[in-house]
Amino acid sequence: MNPADSLQFLEHYGVLILPALVVAEQIGVPLPAVPALLGVGALAAHGRINVGLVLAAITVVALAVDLTWYELGRRRGAVVLATLCRLSLEPDSCLRRAQRVFVRHGARGMLVAKFVPGLSTVMPPLAGVFAVGRVRFALYDLAGVLLWAGTWLTLGYVFTDAITLITARAALLGQTLGLVAVVTLAIYIMFKYARRRLFLRRLRIARISPVSLKQRLDAGDDVAIIDLRTPLDVAATPYAIPGSRWLAVDAIDAGEAGQLRGRELVLYCA
Amino acid sequence: MALLLARQGLTRVHPLEGGLAAWMELGFPVQSVQPPVVAVDERADRTPSRAA
Numbered sequence: 001m002n003p004a005d006s007l008q009f010l011e012h013y014g015v016l017i018l019p020a021l022v023v024a025e026q027i028g029v030p031l032p033a034v035p036a037l038l039g040v041g042a043l044a045a046h047g048r049i050n051v052g053l054v055l056a057a058i059t060v061v062a063l064a065v066d067l068t069w070y071e072l073g074r075r076r077g078a079v080v081l082a083t084l085c086r087l088s089l090e091p092d093s094c095l096r097r098a099q100r101v102f103v104r105h106g107a108r109g110m111l112v113a114k115f116v117p118g119l120s121t122v123m124p125p126l127a128g129v130f131a132v133g134r135v136r137f138a139l140y141d142l143a144g145v146l147l148w149a150g151t152w153l154t155l156g157y158v159f160t161d162a163i164t165l166i167t168a169r170a171a172l173l174g175q176t177l178g179l180v181a182v183v184t185l186a187i188y189i190m191f192k193y194a195r196r197r198l199f200l201r202r203l204r205i206a207r208i209s210p211v212s213l214k215q216r217l218d219a220g221d222d223v224a225i226i227d228l229r230t231p232l233d234v235a236a237t238p239y240a241i242p243g244s245r246w247l248a249v250d251a252i253d254a255g256e257a258g259q260l261r262g263r264e265l266v267l268y269c270a
Numbered sequence: 271m272a273l274l275l276a277r278q279g280l281t282r283v284h285p286l287e288g289g290l291a292a293w294m295e296l297g298f299p300v301q302s303v304q305p306p307v308v309a310v311d312e313r314a315d316r317t318p319s320r321a322a
Binding site: 227 | 280283288291292293296298299304
């Protein structure tokens with residue numbers, strides 16, 4: 001489907017398409033909800049779509065999905081988050097990033113979470129794990145959805161001429177443009193996946209068993225032990241290997257990294 | 271996590287097999303730590319402290 005057809009398709013089915021795209025994003029599937037929102041905004045400027053109806057549909061569906069994730073987080077705890085992060089493009093940092101936002105801003109972080117890919121999926125179950133009250137969660141989630149959708153719809157509305165022009169130009173390139181975008185995205189995902197697999201393979205070779213670590217510690221070897229558990233993990237098991245340091249990796253500054261660089265590090269998680 | 275450390279130039283890294291659970295299962299010594307506050311209270315101190 002070329003971009004001009006996409007606008008026509010949005011005009012007829014926007015009330016169904018937009019909520020579907022939002023749901024897909026909320027369960028971790030990266031689909032282009034933002035371009036669709038811009039398109040709906042641009043159509044609304046010419047009176048070709050009922051923007052209020054689209055916004056209401058998005059809000060109802062997004063709240064329903066987020067409340068489901070929230071309840072799952074509240075009842076099942078960190079297991080839900082771990083499963084969600086496995087689907088993420090950045091599985092190593094997805095949960096830590098969300099926790100950092102939550103610890104720093106509390107439920108208010110949900111106001112901006114929808115603007116950050118990956119974060120919007122993890123924040124609702126995280127709010128459940130952190131036992132944010134249901135009403136408080138629903139209000140912040142509602143505000144976050146309205147802010148996110150409203151921003152892109154407004155931008156589409158304001159820049160309707162530019163969007164129409166871009167759509168017309170893109171229509172000339174037709175399917176070639178779509179193909180280039182899809183291939184580029186596929187190469188990017190494959191590159192990230194391959195790099196991660198290679199690194200994890202190297203790490204598997206370098207693993208140390210608990211028995212070997214104990215022997216080395218008893219022998220007085222110079223080994224720095226780093227506790228990489230999340231605050232939630234530490235709360236669940238409030239014990240640590242003697243002499244270990246609890247470190248948030250993203251909090252290691254250049255000086256600290258310099259001190260650790262020459263040393264052997266043993267990392268442990270939960 | 272190890273990937274993030276590697277980006278900081280920390281490459282002599284050994285992940286502990288089985289993590290803390292495996293260490294505790296073998297009955298090796300542990301120290302108790304004060305759990306971080308994870309409730310949503312913006313004023314709370316969330317830095318865990320280690321007890322000897």
